[in-house]
Amino acid sequence: MNSAPTPASTRTRIKICGLTREEDVDAAVAAGVDAVGFVMYAPSPRHVSAERAAELARRLPPFVTAVLLFVNASAADIAAACALLPTALLQFHGDETPETCLQAGRTFMRAARIPLDESPADGADAFDLVKYVEDFKAAQAILLDAHVDGFGGSGKTFNWSLLPPSVNAHLVLSGGLTPANVTDGILQVRPRCKTLAVDVSSGVEISAPGGSTLKGIKSADKIHHFVAAVRAADDLLAGHHVRLPTA
Numbered sequence: 001m002n003s004a005p006t007p008a009s010t011r012t013r014i015k016i017c018g019l020t021r022e023e024d025v026d027a028a029v030a031a032g033v034d035a036v037g038f039v040m041y042a043p044s045p046r047h048v049s050a051e052r053a054a055e056l057a058r059r060l061p062p063f064v065t066a067v068l069l070f071v072n073a074s075a076a077d078i079a080a081a082c083a084l085l086p087t088a089l090l091q092f093h094g095d096e097t098p099e100t101c102l103q104a105g106r107t108f109m110r111a112a113r114i115p116l117d118e119s120p121a122d123g124a125d126a127f128d129l130v131k132y133v134e135d136f137k138a139a140q141a142i143l144l145d146a147h148v149d150g151f152g153g154s155g156k157t158f159n160w161s162l163l164p165p166s167v168n169a170h171l172v173l174s175g176g177l178t179p180a181n182v183t184d185g186i187l188q189v190r191p192r193c194k195t196l197a198v199d200v201s202s203g204v205e206i207s208a209p210g211g212s213t214l215k216g217i218k219s220a221d222k223i224h225h226f227v228a229a230v231r232a233a234d235d236l237l238a239g240h241h242v243r244l245p246t247a
Ligand SMILES: O=C(O)c1ccccc1NCC(=O)[C@H](O)[C@H](O)COP(=O)(O)O
Pocket: 017, 018, 037, 039, 041, 044, 045, 046, 069, 071, 093, 145, 150, 151, 152, 153, 154, 155, 156, 174, 175, 176, 177, 199, 200, 201, 202, 203
């Protein structure tokens, strides 16, 4: 048993992404997450229209943030979605430049897609996160995701140990997180940044044959276990003895 609850100041904030159903929004809210993400990228199997995102976002209580996720969207599409969700946080997950992100005129997160390879086979320079953070200094946070085909939502992790020892930014750890690995991810990455949040999509979806998941269909049970694993990391970082939750 923990000796005391984790002080809110050290609580790792949680975003669940790729929501498409009312029951999953309700389950995320009930589990105590801080943000829910709606994928505005049409090729994604988790895509919802801006109108649908607005409809789902109306279920959110105060202080739970809606996030609109874009991949190389037009300024017109971004503006139309922002008109329907005027308080949403924007997440740019494609090849957007700092200027493009700023043109939206809204608070935004910028995804950094971290190569999976420990040493890129083609001799390309390793990803320079410190420079990326500087380039996107106007971003509220940098979301660290695995660099895969299709931009994101892959369920793949990158090598957390290869991150720089100190990053002067609010980070969001993402990419292949699950109830089984998120505690370790927080313990490894939290000491390297100003604050850390976590983001998950595949890892809380209903399992499908062949090790895949039902894209956009979340498991309330997995959401609950994910949140419990995040809290376990918070308690460990706060120096409390915890019994790690079983996955
Ligand atoms: O979720 C998608 O389908 C998606 C498609 C294209 C670009 C980004 C996408 N998701 C971005 C997210 O923020 C995901 O939560 C993140 O990539 C982590 O996904 P997962 O590895 O499945 O947890």
